[in-house]
Amino acid sequence: MTDTSTADIQQLIAGAGDTPRALRRAVDHVGPARAAELAVEEIRTRIDVPVNPHEIRVGLRIEHDGYDTATDRTLTLTAGRPVRVDEGMQESCEVRIVYRLKDLVRELWGPDLARTAGTRRIELATAHDTDFPPRELQPSIASATSTVIDALSPRTPDLGTLALRHGSDKWGQVHWFTPHYERHFAPLRDTPVRILEIGVGGYADEESGGGSLKMWRRYFRRGTVFGLDYFDKSALNGPRLQILQGDQNDPAGLDALAREHGPFDIIIDDGSHINEHVRTSFTALFPHLRPGGFYVIEDLWTSYLPGYGGDDRDLNAPHTMMGLLKSLIDDLHHEERESAPDRALSQTEAFLTGMHVYHNIAFLEKGVNAEGGIPRWMPRAPHW
């Protein structure tokens, strides 16, 4: 995925959330054929593995409204196999789906509310015949059409389903994180978020990993996802998904990447889980989080493991993740501490506004932490 593709998709995402005129300008700027090609690539990333037992060909026509041209593709769907996308619309397609380009761009990348009803036409290839399609094919036609329509639609499966689909361990077996994510991220789902996740997955194996990054890309239809890993995972680059290489324990490297690609709306640490690394990353990256954003730390259990630099004897040990979280509770309440009122505030004193700690995962909210302390006229000791 090149920088130009990322820039083109960003233009389309912005246009899809704007007026018809702005959307038209974005499509003109990117070029209709290119915009249609990016839309097809987006659909390819979203489409689920088919379940229709009979092979079905679905034709997709994207009319370049106002240009008198069109992009045609044939999607071949068979149970259990990745969808094949071929150029052109084959005669043998059992179903045809026709979209106008700007409607499709809005449907794929616009906010849910901007969706216009009835922007697509679905035609059975046999619609003008008097004979029914062969009876044994009918369930497969319905299922294959639904698989394609689900990929086009702004509706997204829930995060647990997406974790399983894309092979992230954030749900099932070991971790049960996705309902917590859903609770905090649902209000951001429709916005063009920038997410950075530390830990792509798959370790030294270049081709494997990326499960959670693909899950985020599908969940945040308008978002851009960055994955940082110690190993080279650039083979996983793709539409709206950019791989970065670096060490989460290198503050200067983190600062440089955040200056180039941030600020971020969401930062997730699912990297080494070594206590020192988690603390280094948090200190370096929290300043690069946008107000209203979340910093998430996964796998808090390693806070108690000496092998990860944790400690399960001294529960107030300052060098562990739990030590960090406990000190952040004090930062959140700095306005209530009267011993040094005029000192310079730390980043977390000034900007940490909420903490939600669940079993093994913490969500830290950023904003402006300046509500004001309890007024001086409130008694400083019980007075009854």
Ligand SMILES: C[S@@+](CC[C@H](N)C(=O)[O-])C[C@H]1O[C@@H](n2cnc3c(N)ncnc32)[C@H](O)[C@@H]1O
């Ligand atoms: C648990 S996996 C990530 C799983 C992925 N987030 C998911 O849910 O699908 C942890 C990843 O962190 C990476 N990692 C380990 N130490 C790191 C470091 N110091 N800096 C950056 N990445 C690191 C590993 O290479 C591995 O790919």
